[in-house]
Amino acid sequence: GNSVTQMEGPVTLSEEAFLTINCTYTATGYPSLFWYVQYPGEGLQLLLKATKADDKGSNKGFEATYRKETTSFHLEKGSVQVSDSAVYFCALSDYPGGKLIFGQGTELSVKP
Amino acid sequence: NAGVTQTPKFRVLKTGQSMTLLCAQDMNHEYMYWYRQDPGMGLRLIHYSVGEGTTAKGEVPDGYNVSRLKKQNFLLGLESAAPSQTSVYFCASSSPGNYGYTFGSGTRLTVV
Numbered sequence: 001g002n003s004v005t006q007m008e009g010p011v012t013l014s015e016e017a018f019l020t021i022n023c024t025y026t027a028t029g030y031p032s033l034f035w036y037v038q039y040p041g042e043g044l045q046l047l048l049k050a051t052k053a054d055d056k057g058s059n060k061g062f063e064a065t066y067r068k069e070t071t072s073f074h075l076e077k078g079s080v081q082v083s084d085s086a087v088y089f090c091a092l093s094d095y096p097g098g099k100l101i102f103g104q105g106t107e108l109s110v111k112p
Numbered sequence: 113n114a115g116v117t118q119t120p121k122f123r124v125l126k127t128g129q130s131m132t133l134l135c136a137q138d139m140n141h142e143y144m145y146w147y148r149q150d151p152g153m154g155l156r157l158i159h160y161s162v163g164e165g166t167t168a169k170g171e172v173p174d175g176y177n178v179s180r181l182k183k184q185n186f187l188l189g190l191e192s193a194a195p196s197q198t199s200v201y202f203c204a205s206s207s208p209g210n211y212g213y214t215f216g217s218g219t220r221l222t223v224v
Contacts, residue, residue: 004154006154032211042217043202043215043216043217043218044155044202044215045215046212046213049211051211089154089155095208096208096209096210096211097142097143097206097207097208097209097210097211097213098143098206098208099143099145099157099160099170100145100155100157100204100213101157102147102154102155102156103154104152104153104154105152105154
């Protein structure tokens with residue numbers, strides 16, 4: 001079945017450091033890929049998405065590129081802020097609107 | 113513009129008690145989902161529904177039942193709660209052909 005694997009956390013960075021959170025997936029066909037963010041005590045918010053190979057999703061300085069050849073969707077940000085401290089989830093769906101399959105989440109802590 | 117509303121937000125149950133979690137959406141979405149979130153395990157799909165009167169099992173359905181008698185509501189029932197069901201439960205909704213998913217704010221359930 002379909003699955004998503006993320007790098008384990010927690011990840012601790014200093015403010016303005018470069019962030020990469022790795023995400024790889026297993027799926028048949030051409031899934032859509034997502035990054036969701038969960039701030040402390042809150043629900044999930046969509047951060048960005050990519051719906052086909054080579055698409056780049058971007059939002060709030062975060063980027064991720066849908067790489068079909070490596071089945072990856074790594075999340076990057078050039079300069080993190082304390083306010084980026086949260087749990088980040090990579091997810092996929094088989095078709096638009098279909099059920100989301102999530103990775104295990106990666107906790108990011110950014111120190112001043 | 114409520115989106116997805118979950119009730120209750122918090123609940124403590126004793127082992128063996130039963131309860132129902134309610135999810136209501138006002139976006140006319142066809143699809144609805146129940147997930148549970150546990151540390152280090154991401155969000156795992158419990159049950160889902162692709163339309164009024166239909167339900168299907170997800171990844172971790174044991175110990176739960178669901179009903180979708182009205183399009184806007186998706187109920188999650190625990191007939192005999194167990195400590196292993198201590199978790200945060202999230203409801204989500206979506207439409208076929210659309211990449212937007214809306215999540216509720218979660219229900220924190222503790223079974224003692």
